[in-house]
Amino acid sequence: AIRTFMSRTKRPIILTTNAKVGKTSLIMTLVSEEFPAVVPYRAEEITIPADVTPERVPTHIVDYSEAEQTDEQLYQEISKANVICIVYSVNNKKSIEKVTSHWIPLINERTDKDSRVPLILVGNKSDLVEHSSMETVLPIMNKYTEIETCVECSAKTLKNISELFYYAQKAVLHPTGPLYCPEKKE
Numbered sequence: 001a002i003r004t005f006m007s008r009t010k011r012p013i014i015l016t017t018n019a020k021v022g023k024t025s026l027i028m029t030l031v032s033e034e035f036p037a038v039v040p041y042r043a044e045e046i047t048i049p050a051d052v053t054p055e056r057v058p059t060h061i062v063d064y065s066e067a068e069q070t071d072e073q074l075y076q077e078i079s080k081a082n083v084i085c086i087v088y089s090v091n092n093k094k095s096i097e098k099v100t101s102h103w104i105p106l107i108n109e110r111t112d113k114d115s116r117v118p119l120i121l122v123g124n125k126s127d128l129v130e131h132s133s134m135e136t137v138l139p140i141m142n143k144y145t146e147i148e149t150c151v152e153c154s155a156k157t158l159k160n161i162s163e164l165f166y167y168a169q170k171a172v173l174h175p176t177g178p179l180y181c182p183e184k185k186e
């Protein structure tokens, strides 16, 4: 039974666009329901047990840190991933640009064309801006069918944190196609 369980374990990974967009904070906020004042470069890998996840599947979350990991380690994680969350910071235009200039091509190069890995665009630090980044992100979503959904969130105010991980699970279990983009939730 444990084996079946393990093989069904989902393995999303969290990627950066630029450093410091808040990947580690997002994971640690999910786990502790509290915004951590200080975070390491990279969160420990965690498995969230099935009974506390909305879709009832054990979910394995892997952080990525450019400072602590080699490219080779990154590529290995990408090839093992069931879903990849590409995190940018809504107050950092460069980090949005890098989604298309760097991360999506890199992921496509490292994953099998036939077994598409769903991507989720995550705009973190929504507490720092007045208006949404959706206008910038929607054309990207429409261009790349592998992007399952996008979500704006804030590790700091806990906005949309549980939703983000729910979307990640859902993208693996019930892919819906490219056009679904949830409304910003206040």
Ligand code: GTP
Pocket (backbone or CB within 6 Å): 016, 018, 019, 020, 021, 022, 023, 024, 025, 026, 036, 037, 039, 040, 041, 042, 064, 065, 066, 067, 124, 125, 126, 127, 128, 153, 154, 155, 156, 157
């Ligand atoms: P690297 O691993 O170094 O690439 O960074 P990271 O993407 O893991 O970001 P990290 O979680 O280390 O956060 C970087 C900085 O942004 C820290 O000072 C966090 O406190 C801050 N931060 C993270 N999330 C938020 C957020 O939602 N809002 C605000 N205002 N700050 C945040």
Ligand code: MG
Pocket (backbone or CB within 6 Å): 023, 024, 025, 040, 041, 042, 043, 063, 064, 065
């Ligand atoms: Mg980090």
